[in-house]
Amino acid sequence: MSTAYLNGDYKPLDDCQVSVLDRGFIFGDAVYELIPFYVQNAFRLEAHLKRLKRSLAEIGINNPHTDEQWQTIVERLIAQQDEANGSVYIQVTRGVARRDHAFPTDTSATVFVMLAAWPAAIEGALDKGLSVVTADDIRWNRCDVKSTSLLANVLMKQKALESDAHEAIMIREGKVLEGSATNTFIVYQGAILTAPKDHLILPGITRDVVVELIQALGLPFIEQAASLQQLQQADEVWLTSSTKECLAVTEVDGQPVADGRPGPLWRQVYDAFQLQK
Ligand SMILES: Cc1ncc(COP(=O)(O)O)c(C=O)c1O
Structure with missing residues (x-):
């Protein structure tokens, strides 16, 4: 105990x-x-x-x-x-x-x-990547406050699990914001996009670490929410959180992300993250 x-x-x-x-x-x-x-x-x-x-x-x-x-x-x-x-x-x-x-x-x-x-490692997370579903963001407008009122997030996560996915990515007005308990990075046409730290997302500490690493590695970075279409056509998708660290997503709504394997930019950032710990 x-x-x-x-x-x-x-x-x-x-x-x-x-x-x-x-x-x-x-x-x-x-x-x-x-x-x-x-x-x-x-x-x-x-x-x-x-x-x-x-x-x-x-x-x-x-x-x-x-x-x-x-x-x-x-x-x-x-x-x-x-x-x-x-x-x-x-x-x-x-x-x-x-x-x-x-x-x-x-x-x-x-x-x-x-x-x-520490949560048990998700089987195959590093080699095969994770799967996600998209869902309408039904949360309130102060997602920047780390409130325990997490009912919408709980419902989203359950929706993901019932669809045999690991996480739900929330979409508001066509924009990809974040997961039910993770921030989201999208690699689209070579540039890495993530939603800005405004009232629509939780300002993740792991997100900040990953942004620092992207900048230190000199990778192209745009702090802008990707569109749902960019998510569907992404080269890579990553999720970040304190317990997931930075993991690649290889399936969105049942469709493979690019060739369906964790991508090279994710690998660079993942390896750099391991040196931070
Ligand atoms: C909605 C949401 N976004 C992002 C995150 C990731 O934040 P952090 O990297 O600080 O764990 C969390 C973590 O709980 C979260 O609940």
Whole structure:
């Protein structure tokens, strides 16, 4: 049983309990972060904490901890387990209050942090690539906030799994935005496209790492959402996230991407990513 952190206390995960009146439970009134660690070192911790602070500010929850306090919690939990690689999940809710949409004035945030095992490798992911389906983006207009209100993403992911695909890529007004839990890169006519960091996507930390690598490798890059047609005619498609890192997609809606194998640009970026860890 791994140790978790709840409102100032470190205790076994099974002993962590929050009220049913917690606004995270009642309204999904909460934000979260997921920070991977490699060889017991939190990866891009500063960037994850910056995004957490921004998510909190955007929904009007006071940040309950300083960066140093967050770092202590994250590092202490990592140190209390034996796995080399894994992730730390942080959730901050607006706290416990009588059910009312209006923000309560007399409650403090609920802070919950737990560890998660590194997910098992997806069979064939590196040699064969992943398959995706496209789906209408039915989410709200603040996808830049890392909110725990993930119902649309959950439904999209389930749609993908029920179609024997690994992920759903969301399309809004003909534009390819991101996956249900991943950012999306499209290689079209030699240039790498990814949607800009506006209110329609989550600003992925892995996305930023991959953009840095693309630039360091001198590959042609355009920060622009690809069209659905460009996705269908892409040379390569990649997904990025903290736990998937950067994986190639070789099938979109049952059709092969180019020759149906992970492409050469993906391989360059993937190899460069492995050196970052
Ligand atoms: C909707 C969405 N986009 C992108 C990502 C990737 O973000 P990151 O690279 O920070 O894990 C996630 C991760 O959970 C996500 O939920």
